[in-house]
Amino acid sequence: MTLEWAKERPVEYKIIHQLESYGYTYLHGGSLESERTSKSDVVLEKRLGQSVKRLNPWIDDNNIHKVIRSITHLDAPSLMENNEALFGYLVNAxxxxxDLGQGKKNQTVRLIDFEDIANNEFLVVNQFHINGPSETIIPDVIVFINGLPIAVIECKSATVTEPISRAISQLTRYQRDVEKLFWYNHVMIACCDVQAKFGSIGSKARHYGEWKDTYPLLKNDVGSNSTPQDILVAGMLTKENLLDMIRNFVVYEVENGRTIKKVSRYQQFRATNKTINRILNEDKGGVIWATQGSGKSLTMVYLATKIRRLKQLNKPSIVIVTDRTDLDDQITKTFRRxxxxxxxxxxxxxxxxDFLTHANGDTIMTTVQKFQESAEELGLEVLNDASNIIVMVDESHRTQYAGLAMNMRTALPNAIYLGFTGTPIDKEDRSTLQTFGPYIDTYSIQQAVDDGATLPIFYESRLPELRVEGESLDAIFDRVFIDYSEEDRERIKKRYANEESIIGSSQRIRQVCLDIIQHYENYIQPNGFKAQIVAINRETAVLYKEILDELNGPESVVIFSGNNNDSEKMKKYHTTKEQQKAFIERFKKPLKEDGLSFxxxxxxxxxxxDAPIEQVMYLDKPLKEHNLLQAIARTNRTYDKKTYGLIVDYYGVSLFLKKAxxxxxxTDVEGALTNISAEIPRLETRHCSAMRFFDKVNKNNIEDCIKILEPEDVRHQFEKHFKRFSESMDMIMPNPVAAPYREDLKFLGKLRQYAKNRYRDEKLDISDCGEKVRKLIEDYIISIDVESLHKPISIFEKNFDYKVKGMTNDQAKASEMEHAIRHEIKVKMKENPVFYSSLKERLEELINRHREKRINDAQLAWELEQVIEEVRKQNSDKESDGLTSKTRPIFQLLQLEWTNSYEDNEKVKETTDTINESLSEYLIDEGISDKEDLKRQARAEIKGILRKAKAPREKLDLLAQQILELTIINREK
Incomplete structure (x- = not known):
């Protein structure tokens, strides 16, 4: 690596240098060309073969070839299925x-040595050119293990706008353009030194996360001035950690018939390995606290996966214990999925x-009640005295400890006990640590929010006159029974005036229901989210259901545990477990698919x-301490376009939150709940940040405002501030405090849509705003200019000229034409790189002349009109020059690479026609893009025609590849 190269690509250089310090071998992509039969190869097959032989010395050459072919010629219909199959081969061989001397039998072939790390080859390679079906990609850095491309890293300068977003977009495009590269992929990394995020195949930008821990390295080992990129590389890509993650920290989870690849987050990796160290080195357990919604169940899966592979434990058995049947079902499903x-x-x-008595390498799921409530049936005897039993207790609250500690430990006296909790251990709770041992790892509420693993939770108090605030029962009673005589009120109060009866009175519930419906329909329903209502008791829950129905509220169901002593009224709402499961499945569906809202x-x-679609909990019940933290966390799960969870408090819990x-x-409960009023000053700040872009222009002049957004970096900055402003507005609207900002929101939304059309910038899309904001902007734009909501008009559409002529000045006309041409160049460059490269140079020359004031706005507009006419002629299928839009790109490519003389141009024309006719038979097969054998034959045919026409011999290979790519692209468009 030269000093000049390091200066030109500092982020790339830094990663390579760091990986070299971890024992990787660095190679430039160009040095590997001799090892590849084709630039479309993504596997270093020679190195893979050598590794297979090294790891499996008994294998013969024929079987090495079979292994290589098996993993380079998969035939599953999707990238995800191929990736899952490959990881099965990597992990399970x-x-x-x-025949090894006892007849021909199936022999296990290892592709990676997970036990002896030094027995593997780790390469870090940069500038590795890969030809795809229609695009050549050059990932900045690829990590190869034994010749397989395991990680792809895209590096950007921190000085460019939105570097991580751009890097992720590029990684997404790579998956589309060269899918085969990602058959073998464990992780993709987007970085710019001061930022770094990772994702797995299929990840959208919002699913990429940071890796904030260097475990087991200390941060000082990485460097006192280590950046987020340094930490991610140290945490994910040391040889030990990378192999550990491939083997133990990847799951393919099936959700609603769709497979999702999930790669461990840093806190899951850290907690799992700390727990393994505790078990192996101290022979004891402890407590893992991972705040609710942050992936605790998956941590248990990862831990169980790794424990099962520990040779030191000799086929360990794992017992998963929960405190509720629904949790037992949920975690069992998670393991199975x-x-x-x-x-x-x-x-x-x-x-x-029976399971415990005969446990031998089993994974057993149960509820704690089967230990606590049935001690006699269990026999309070030793069921299994093995020391390689690991008991994981989920939601380990102190109310369980007495029975759990006695019965379970009697049954399994030598087991190791691990307590998992989604809430912190309170100051007074000593029994948790006594029962399970000290903390192994913690992941707090605020850390999860900061990482984007969960969402912040806001709260607001509603109907203060109906809230229960300590001594306010009398005031509520007097209001609810205001129509009764004083004598009747006294009589009712003596007999019924307890907290539950007053909270559950029909008059009060009716008022609360009216408020809930209004709040839900104005604030929550427009964005497509759902709600949970928490009542003080079962009778009140039923009353909520009945009154909501009576008031024609959104569809609701009531779920509670019924019993035989219930009244006939209550029995009407009894549900079986199957019915409850069906309701829950309906509730989890998008509102557009299922109208069950409450x-x-x-x-x-x-x-x-876990129902990520739930955004709001209407709380009308006293909840304290652990119960409060657990309940409110129902709203903190991430979901598309959901930016926060909300607790609407009718009981008054928030007023004694500090005490609770x-x-x-x-520090453990920092960020647990934030008053929604805290969003108002943030709204003011975000409004100012979005509007400041237009401080120096007349906001009534739309062209002047659009001109501000012409530079791409300015548009990116504006977009960031607009989204933040719209998020705050979406949270506050339709509250009157948002009213002063509505006009500016509409103005910015309109301007954003105009800029999207003018600059052909698809990122400026109001569809990604919250529904309330989107509707406000759309309604406003429709009221002033219907055309603004349409897609940008192409220069090939009939009304493009009409639109340009209708513009008010030459500057606007020139701007519209310039960016329309730029868009055509961008989308058509692959179809005809010769023409559009030339066109791009011509356009830049015109813009520079205008910038230097050598031509004015009117002259620029006239010149651009001529360019547009030339582009239209180029794309015409009229054969005035004997060429069509499909053959012209080949002719121009040959003309450029071959000769410019008229006489030979005739020969180039003949050669173009011959190639076009020859390729037609290959291109009858629409799947040629994925069929290397057909493409190889087609390239050979092209080379033969070019050789016969005496084209330059040194250019035959490149020309054949380029012509085939051009032909495929232009036939498929």
């Missing part, structure tokens, strides 16, 4: 038939006894219930 082998769910105590509960579904959370250490 592949088999080939070979992630492909975990055969988890056994104990449905009865006798079944649990789930009404009193105790059920306040823990272990006082039992926890303040």
């Amino acid at each position: 592949i088999s080939v038939p070979q 992630c492909g975990f082998p055969n988890p056994k769910q104990a449905s009865k105590v006798v079944q649990l006894r 789930i009404i509960v009193c105790d059920m579904l306040l823990t272990g219930f 959370l006082a039992i926890f250490t303040s």
Whole structure:
């Protein structure tokens, strides 16, 4: 690596240098060309073959060839399926038939040595050119293990606008252009030194996350001035960590029939490995606190996966214990969805006894009640005294400890116990640490929000006159029973005036329901989210359901545990487990697919219930401490376009929130709940930041405002500030405090749409705004100019000229034509690189002349009109020159690379026609893009025609490749 190169590509250089310090071998992509039969090869097959031989010395050359072919010629219909198949080969090995002296049998072939890291080849390669079906890509850095491209890294300068966003867009495009590169991919990284994020195949930009820990390295080992990029590379790409993650920290989870690849987050990796170290080195357990919604269940999957592979534990058994049947079902489903082998769910105590007695490498799921409530049936005897049993207790609250500690430890006296919790341990709680041992790892509420693993939760208090605030029961009673005589009020108060009866009075619930409907329809429903209502008891939950129906509110269901002593009224709302599951599945669906908007509960579904579409909880019940933290976390799951969770408080919990959370250490519950009023000053700040772009222009002159947004970097900055402003507005509207900002929001939205059309910038799209903001802007634009909502008009459309002529001045006309031409160059460059490269140079020359004031606005507009006419002629299928829009690009390519004389141009024309006729038979097969054998034959045919026409021999290979790519692109358009 030269000093000049390091200066030109400092981010790339820094990563390579860091990986070299971890023992990687660096190679420039150009030095590997001799090892590849084609630039479309993504696997270094020679190195892969050498590695297979090194790891499996018994294997013969024929089987090495079979192994290589097996993993380079997959035939699954999707990238995800091929990637999953490949990771099965990497982790679980592949088999080939070979005779090792006892007859031909299937033998296991390892592709990676996970036990002896030094037995693998780790390469870091930059500037590795890969030819795709229609595009050549050059990823900045690729990490190869044993010849397989395991990681792809895209580097950007921190000085460019939105570097991470650009890098992620490029990685997304690479997956589309050269899908095969990502069959083998473990992780993709986008970085610019001061920022770094990772994702897996199929990840959208919002799913990319940071890696904020260097574990097991200390941050000082990486450097006192280490950047986020340095930390990510140290945490993810050291040889030990990378192999560990490939083997133990990847799951393919099936959700709604769609497979999603999930790669561990840093806190899951850290917690798992700290726990393994505790088990192996100290032979004891402890507590893992990972705040709710941050992936605790997946941490348990990763931990169980790695524990099962520990040779030191000799086929360990794993027991997963929860405190509720729904949690037991949920975590069992999580294990099964992630492909975990055969988890056994104990449905009865006798079944649990049998599972535990015969446990030998099993994974057993159960509820704690099967230990606590059935001690006699369990027998309070030793069921299994093995020391390689690992018990993971989910949601380990202190109310369980007495029974759990006695019964479970009696049954499994030598097991290691691990407590998982989604809430912090409170100051007074000593039994958790005594039962399970000290903290192993913690991941706090604020850390999860900062990482984007969960969303911030806001709260607001509603109907203060109906809230229960300590001693306010009398005031509420007097209001609810205002129409009764004083004598009747006294009589009712003596008999019924307890908290639950007043909170659950029909008059009060009616007022609350009216407020809930209004709040939901104005604030929540427009964005497509759903809600949960928490009532003080079962009777009140039913009352909520009945009054919501009576008021024609959105569709709702009530879910509670019924019993035989319930009244006939209550029995009407009894539901079976199957019905409850069906309701929950409906609730989780998008509002457009299923109108079930409310789930009404009193105790059920306040823990272990994950429905990311739920944005708001209407809380009308006293909840304290752990229960409060658990309940409100129902709203913090991430979901498309959801930026926060909301607790609407009708009981008054928020008024004694400080007291409710006082039992926890303040740093542990930092960020648990934020008053929604805190968003108002932030709204003011964000409004100013978005409007400041237009401080120096007349806001009534749309052309002057659009001109401000012409530079791409300015548009990116404006977009960032506009989105922040719109997020705050979406949260506050239709509250009157948002009113002063509505006109400016409409103005900015209109301007954004105009800029999108003028500069052909698809990122400026109001569809990604919240529904309330989007509708406000759309309605405003429609009222002033319907055409502004249409897509930009192409120069090939009939009304393009009409639009330009209708513009008010030459500057606007020139700007519209310039960016229309730029757009055509961008989208058509692949179809005809010769013509459009030349056109791009001509356009830049015109713009420079205008910038230097050598031509004025009118002259520039006239020149651009001529350019547009030339582009239209170029794309015409009229054969005035004997060429069509499909053959002209080949002719111009040959003309450029071959000769410019008229006599030989005739020969070039003949050669073009011959190639076009010859390729027609190959291109009958629409799937030629994916068929290397057909493409190889087609390239050979082209080279033969060019050789016969005496084209330059040194250019034959390149020309054949370029002509085939051009032909495929132009036939498929």
